[in-house]
Amino acid sequence: MTSPTADVPLQVLAGPRTHGVVEYAAQLAAALGARTLVGDADVLDGPVPDGPVHVHFTERLLGPTAATSVRRVVGLCHRAPTTVTLHDVPQPWASEERVCAYAEVVHAAAGWAVSSHHEADLLRRALARVGADHDLPPGTVVHLPVVGHPVVGLPVVGHGERPAARPGPEGPATLAALGFVYPDKGHRELLQAATELRARGREVDVVCLGSPVPGHEDLLDELHRRARAGGVGLTVTGWLPDDELAVAMARVGVPVSGHRHLSASASVNRWLAVGRRPLLLDGPYAREMDALRPGAHVLHDDAGLVPALERALDDPASTWLPDGVVPAPDLAAAARQYAAWWASVHRTVADPVQPVFVPFP
Numbered sequence: 001m002t003s004p005t006a007d008v009p010l011q012v013l014a015g016p017r018t019h020g021v022v023e024y025a026a027q028l029a030a031a032l033g034a035r036t037l038v039g040d041a042d043v044l045d046g047p048v049p050d051g052p053v054h055v056h057f058t059e060r061l062l063g064p065t066a067a068t069s070v071r072r073v074v075g076l077c078h079r080a081p082t083t084v085t086l087h088d089v090p091q092p093w094a095s096e097e098r099v100c101a102y103a104e105v106v107h108a109a110a111g112w113a114v115s116s117h118h119e120a121d122l123l124r125r126a127l128a129r130v131g132a133d134h135d136l137p138p139g140t141v142v143h144l145p146v147v148g149h150p151v152v153g154l155p156v157v158g159h160g161e162r163p164a165a166r167p168g169p170e171g172p173a174t175l176a177a178l179g180f181v182y183p184d185k186g187h188r189e190l191l192q193a194a195t196e197l198r199a200r201g202r203e204v205d206v207v208c209l210g211s212p213v214p215g216h217e218d219l220l221d222e223l224h225r226r227a228r229a230g231g232v233g234l235t236v237t238g239w240l241p242d243d244e245l246a247v248a249m250a251r252v253g254v255p256v257s258g259h260r261h262l263s264a265s266a267s268v269n270r271w272l273a274v275g276r277r278p279l280l281l282d283g284p285y286a287r288e289m290d291a292l293r294p295g296a297h298v299l300h301d302d303a304g305l306v307p308a309l310e311r312a313l314d315d316p317a318s319t320w321l322p323d324g325v326v327p328a329p330d331l332a333a334a335a336r337q338y339a340a341w342w343a344s345v346h347r348t349v350a351d352p353v354q355p356v357f358v359p360f361p
Contacts, residue, residue: 014043176252298312
């Protein structure tokens with residue numbers, strides 16, 4: 001744990017604790033030993049203690065509309081020196097309204113952070129679209145940490161004793177996707193791959209470790225239709241408490257992260273946190289992560305998903321990280337990086353005076 005200092009801002013934990021962004025904010029605050037302001041989204045409308053403040057922003061979290069979320073964060077920025085961590089950075093096809101929401105927050109803040117260099121690139125491109133890429137406050141990249149999670153109920157064993165990704169007495173091997181169920185998360189592609197594997201004689205089913213995003217419940221009907229048509233079993237667990245989720249993640253056959261447009265992902269890190277080595281769809285963020293922690297993931301393109309699944313099914317040990325390995329960065333490293341950045345943003349020392357040069361006689 002990092003000792004709190006005057007440069008570590010008050011951490012705002014706004015929104016439901018079950019939300020991934022709020023969970024991350026709470027983990028950082030604990031690692032920093034920082035003061036916190038906890039409550040619903042409207043906690044941003046109330047008074048704040050003197051001194052700097054940090055808030056994690058995505059317009060879906062901090063209000064019923066983007067305009068409400070922006071109003072709350074910008075109002076906070078006007079009352080206190082506020083830095084923001086931006087999540088769900090707009091993709092190139094995002095609406096101008098959404099891009100303008102992020103632009104307004106960035107320009108009101110004392111500084112901004114994102115969770116990957118790919119996100120920083122997306123942000124700059126988005127701001128350029130609306131002519132807001134000038135006179136920006138200082139920004140930084142702090143990669144999402146891998147927060148190790150012991151798997152309660154499973155013994156610490158060697159790879160040869162790990163749950164095998166092969167058909168056995170408990171039924172077909174499971175191909176698992178983690179996180180919220182919504183379009184472009186890769187569930188359709190995983191079901192199609194499972195259908196092809198079934199046609200090749202592989203006994204596989206699909207499990208979705210998560211619940212549908214509000215407004216996309218109809219996607220579940222579509223996924224179940226696709227599964228029935230392909231003769232593939234499909235299970236959607238809904239939200240699971242951390243301990244139950246960790247056990248479920250350890251017991252699946254092949255961990256898969258097939259999000260079509262990743263820019264930062266806590267779901268990928270969750271697989272790593274329980275010792276799994278997930279299949280990861282190739283893309284800018286995937287390559288950034290592969291460079292950051294080589295060998296922690298198995299990258300594949302669309303055409304390579306079925307072969308990658310077959311290799312994983314034939315070699316269950318390849319779906320696990322080496323025992324005891326938790327890939328970097330960890331939570332302490334992320335906390336230190338934030339603390340160093342805040343120390344530079346919230347400078348408390350006066351600028352040096354201009355030097356006076358005395359000529360030689």
